Amino acid sequence: MRSLLPRATTRRLESSRRWLNRAVLTLLGWLPVGLSLVSAPAAEAAAPGEPPNIIFINADDLGYGDLGCYGQKRINTPAIDRMATQGLRFTDFYAGSTVCAPSRGVLMTGYHVGHARIRGNHKPDMPLAPEDVTVAEVLKDAGYTTAIIGKWGLGEVDSTGYPTRQGFDTFFGYQSQIEAHNFYPEFLHRDGAKQPLGNKLASFNVAEKRVDYSHDLFTEEALGFIEENKDRRFFLYLPYTIPHANNEGGRATGDGMEIPDHGDYASKDWPNPEKGRAAMISRLDSDVGKILAKLDDLDLSTKTIVFFTSDNGPHNEGNSKSTFFDSNGPLRGIKRDLYEGGIRVPMIVRWPGKVPAGKVSDYPWNMCDVLPTLAAIAGTPAPEGIDGISVLPELLGEKQPPHPPMYWEFHERGFSQAARIGKWKGVKRSIDGPIEIYDLDQDLGEEKNVADEYPQIVEQMSEYLHGARTADPNWPMKKPARKKKNPTKK
Structure with a gap:
């Protein structure tokens, strides 16, 4: 039986824990109502009776x-x-x-x-x-x-x-x-x-x-x-x-x-x-x-x-x-x-x-x-x-603590990131591009980017996106490859 340890090394695990502590403290301390509901993982409950x-x-x-x-x-x-x-x-x-x-x-x-x-x-x-x-x-x-x-x-x-x-x-x-x-x-x-x-x-x-x-x-x-x-x-x-x-x-x-x-x-x-x-x-x-x-x-x-x-x-x-x-x-x-x-x-x-x-x-x-x-x-x-x-x-229909921030990244077409924190969704479509902010409670279809209206949310989302990933040489943050132009016909 293999040990139930994370696949990361101790150094990587400690890095992840440091990030989590920093992110939770940041979110709890800085963000307004809505984001302040984010919490660290709670103790896990067990299913009642015989496991199914x-x-x-x-x-x-x-x-x-x-x-x-x-x-x-x-x-x-x-x-x-x-x-x-x-x-x-x-x-x-x-x-x-x-x-x-x-x-x-x-x-x-x-x-x-x-x-x-x-x-x-x-x-x-x-x-x-x-x-x-x-x-x-x-x-x-x-x-x-x-x-x-x-x-x-x-x-x-x-x-x-x-x-x-x-x-x-x-x-x-x-x-x-x-x-x-x-x-x-x-x-x-x-x-x-x-x-x-x-x-x-x-x-x-x-x-x-x-x-x-x-x-x-x-x-x-x-x-x-x-x-x-x-x-x-x-x-x-x-x-x-x-x-x-x-x-x-x-x-x-x-x-x-x-x-x-x-x-x-x-x-x-x-x-x-x-x-x-x-x-x-x-x-x-x-x-x-x-x-x-x-x-x-x-x-x-x-x-x-x-x-x-x-x-x-x-x-x-x-x-x-x-x-x-x-x-x-x-x-x-x-x-x-x-x-x-x-x-x-x-x-x-x-x-x-x-x-x-x-x-x-x-x-x-x-x-x-x-x-x-x-x-x-x-x-x-x-x-x-x-x-x-x-x-x-x-x-089971019981009280569930609010979910911690959720994170995604995508490596086709360059590098992009997204996160959901409470009702807020952040999308960063390129390394040096701006962060788009959407209020999912009011805008499920992500039609209105409200980043200009909520600079503090942009700041917090930027902090989260920066710390949410572990660098990996197999998955670098890179810009999309430029398409080669057709040579000029003579």
């Missing part, structure tokens, strides 16, 4: 506005909408990043992206390290059987980051996000070995054989895992790959929203990529329904807490446009933006008899809180020094 099974479902590129319970009008999501009536729906939950790999790294380790090992998508060969402590390790050490079924993206088979080296007893799915761009792969990974499938897709010709749609295989595998482990405590991490675009197939067919059929949307007068996007979301919804029905059938619903969320905001890929279904709802921005639409995502939690049913919470929290929250649910300590806090009290 845990299922964490993570959609891929599902937007804040893509579900009926979050305002979607044209895509049918009855199972997830019903899950919201049976549990607790959050309006202010945030992904760990605005793109895939770093968001999943935050989820696994409890570090926000300013302290995490993996902070972007453009270093696909960077895995988690042996000293990283994942939520799977924490739960495995607490007696859980652990599995990941779906998309990993934090280390390939010959690396230290492979899931079976990071606390998972079993793995079935894609080892990298690049592999996951093909929804009809010729193989998937099972515990370190390639499992051949029935697909032959070298050139994506329509005559080639496409029989095994990976998403369907994940649902089948998940249902089997639940059945097999019905008499033991389990943690199932189910990172689905839809409604991400199939970038491989889309290059050849012009339709990167690949799915076996368009279902209820086949007769719609919509472009095919939009039919595909809607069909993906409805297929995802149907399979979430199958997972919940399986728990009901096995009399496991009251013994299982289920989370449903997304890894980042909606995309403009695969020839599909997020505006077609208003996938970001009332929010500004999409995937790869640090505005709310890129990082605020759905979060629904169901645990009958424990989590209040039919409630809506505006408590702000994010993916780095998942590890300490699941640890508290399991009745085991989380690693020291991580950025997340347990939000179990909020899940």
Whole structure:
């Protein structure tokens, strides 16, 4: 068993603690009402009674506005909408990043992206390290059987980051996000070995054989895992790959929203990529329904807490446009933006008899809180020094301390930062650019930059953004590369 220590060195841990102390003192001492409510992490509560099974479902590129319970009008999501009536729906939950790999790294380790090992998508060969402590390790050490079924993206088979080296007893799915761009792969990974499938897709010709749609295989595998482990405590991490675009197939067919059929949307007068996007979301919804029905059938619903969320905001890929279904709802921005639409995502939690049913919470929290929250649910300590806090009290309808500041950074298109502190959102789109300030209580769509009206908030946000990250040579703060001009024709 590996020690439940943070992956940082002692020097880095002390640096992080010094930053936290400074930031909290700064915020408590200087900021006006609203920001003064920020507090340091409180002592973690434990779940009542016997620790439950845990299922964490993570959609891929599902937007804040893509579900009926979050305002979607044209895509049918009855199972997830019903899950919201049976549990607790959050309006202010945030992904760990605005793109895939770093968001999943935050989820696994409890570090926000300013302290995490993996902070972007453009270093696909960077895995988690042996000293990283994942939520799977924490739960495995607490007696859980652990599995990941779906998309990993934090280390390939010959690396230290492979899931079976990071606390998972079993793995079935894609080892990298690049592999996951093909929804009809010729193989998937099972515990370190390639499992051949029935697909032959070298050139994506329509005559080639496409029989095994990976998403369907994940649902089948998940249902089997639940059945097999019905008499033991389990943690199932189910990172689905839809409604991400199939970038491989889309290059050849012009339709990167690949799915076996368009279902209820086949007769719609919509472009095919939009039919595909809607069909993906409805297929995802149907399979979430199958997972919940399986728990009901096995009399496991009251013994299982289920989370449903997304890894980042909606995309403009695969020839599909997020505006077609208003996938970001009332929010500004999409995937790869640090505005709310890129990082605020759905979060629904169901645990009958424990989590209040039919409630809506505006408590702000994010993916780095998942590890300490699941640890508290399991009745085991989380690693020291991580950025997340347990939000179990909020899940149980109890008093939850205000959340500490939340931080994001993004390394594509140069370097940008964002933070939420109380009701205030700060966005810094470049190293030497100004800080934009938005009052999320009054301006959810981030339409009015009020930086000129609140210079003190700008000052405090600047102080926070400056101290919220640890320098890392792999993730330097840099300006975007200049585009080369075409040479003058002679």
